Amino acid sequence: PEMYPWIVNRSKSGWGVGYDFTNTRNKAKLIQQGIYVSLEKSLLKMLREHPADLVLSVHSLLTRTTMQGLMQFEKRPPFMVVVTDLVSTHMFWYDKSVDRCLVPTQPAYDRGLQSGLSPDQMRVTGLPVHPNFAERLTDKASAREELGWDPKLPAVLMVGGGEGMGALYETARAINDMRLKCQLIVIAGRNTVLKHKLETDRWNQPTHVYPFVTNMPVLMAAADILVSKAGPATISEACIAGLPVILYDAIPGQETGNVEYVVQNNAGIYAPSPTEASEAVAKWLAEGPEGLKRHSESAHRLGRPNAVWEIADEVWEQAQKPLIPTNRRNLFIDFSRRVPMRSRRF
Template identity: 45%
Template sequence: MIDQPRILFLFSDTGGGHRSATEAIIEAVEHGFPGRFHAEMIDVLADYAPRPLNRLPQAYPQMVRSPRAWSWGFHALDGHRRARALTAAAWPYVRGAARRLVLERQADLVVCTHPLLNAPVLRALGPRRPPFITVVTDLVTAHALWYHHRADLCLVPTEAARDRAIAFGMLPEQIRVVGLPVSRRFCQPPGDPARLRADLGWPSDLPMVLLVGGGEGMGPIFKIARAIAACGQRCGLAVVAGRNARLRSRLEDQMWEVPTFVYGFERRMPQMMQAADLLVTKAGPSTIAEAMNASLPMILFGRLPGQEDGNVQFVVENGLGVWSPGVQTTAAAVVDWLSHPEERKRAAAACRRTARPDAADAVASV
């Protein structure tokens, strides 16, 4: 029996987007080329990085709760020369871990979906190495660490990300614009909203607002939910608290002015997005891509400074939604959009035009 070619996927759980994009690509490989390849996912920081870098996945939720410090760190190290200086300085510290990784996890192709991993893994692999592909999971303002000149191919989600790659020293022939890979569950043809609502137990006679804060339930979700419910608008509200059990408990203990449905970590997000009329969320790239695939207009209430700044610009400039930071501003935007269904229809059409539901398949076919 001939051994299957091995594809090694390198990621880390600093934010949900790296894992979800990696899983979407593997899913597309298995769907498009069943039984042809052996795929392996490695959380490199958790499984190989030296201390304290190996604790970054657990520390990430707390780190992003300090947006000023995060913004300073992002911008201080963002730049072609600064990124190369950083990786050169870090090499003696991470060299042993990187070399152990490439020795223990030999592969015929390496796919990287995390910016911190490109430089050390490429250096550890040496000159006689397998092909190395970077898949960028930030929509626009991706950090310079994403773009390494020795990568064989850099797959980016938008034209703006391509321009940034060139500005950071990559050659045009190294870059392809493919979209942002998301699970096939988010790429299905539109379902019947009435049937979807019936399955979810949502009212059929009210516009539905879907409020999410990512898998960790981040941001002022409780305050925004209360402000939307109290705004006097005739609507229903679905709030996804993710893994944030404390937030879910607080939401479930409330008396609500409108029909309100509270969820934890939810596998039915594709159905919810297709059944809802409006999405209220932070500017995470995966959520934006999933909403575009569902033709769901969006109101953005927050963003992580640095890599998510461009996501806000992307949504607004393409007519996919609006930027409304602040609890009361967000609630006012919900009232405005629910009062103007024609604007929502235009935004939904813009989502359909901009969406790239074939992104994962495009990566798998490279």
């Protein structure tokens, strides 16, 4: 996890090439077999020492690996996958042996069918967003009063994920150069260097700079426009908040589909350079309150605030089921009966 932002910030194209190159059924299976071999001893030890009523995977690289480990036992608990990539889902996510696979969007569902899963194994639920997010959303005036923002100026919120990734600084400066009648809010995340640069710069409009935050529902409720990279969690939260998004960056392969999903559903636009992003902000602001309201309604239609509860219900249902025989012992007995005694050496 610590290497992910470093790689993405320094070699997005390399990440994209690797993502696309490995994104086939056969290559994904081969890579995950290698992961299983390297983790087998510790994985089986963990599964043996921590028996469960249900095993749930929320990481693509652990789906097939964990299932393979569970199949080494005579009986196994139900195995379930919650896909946390939004649209451009990698083949790592899908394994035909899983009992249930919950996906966030229809394109992710279709990708599962291509991988060999059946419709009965899958369901489109939306991406899980913490229930506190929807509960903490409030009206714009109250949110701005809580944050100390100008109550009348349109607010442009900029985020680059928890690590402040992508051309966040360059895009903020491009918006600043437009000298727009707005207030600018930039979330630098854990990127302390970025935060310092933003705080020491001069700005042409009221500008608020924040580090990593835990009050994103309030920030999104107070904003009119979101300028962000195409991360799945941020997009999902923005749609729940009815906050239209200008996407200034996307990780090749992994987030390419997110851009298409947002644009095709009129929840936002793609402006992949600081100049394009700043011009898009200017265009939306020029549409006035009515135009911003239309963009907000389009984004809100994509929101699925109940996804987390639907997923929780599915988890509970699967956890009530009995252990599932793997037929591992029967397969061994059948094999031993077919092999002549003289060739059996144990």
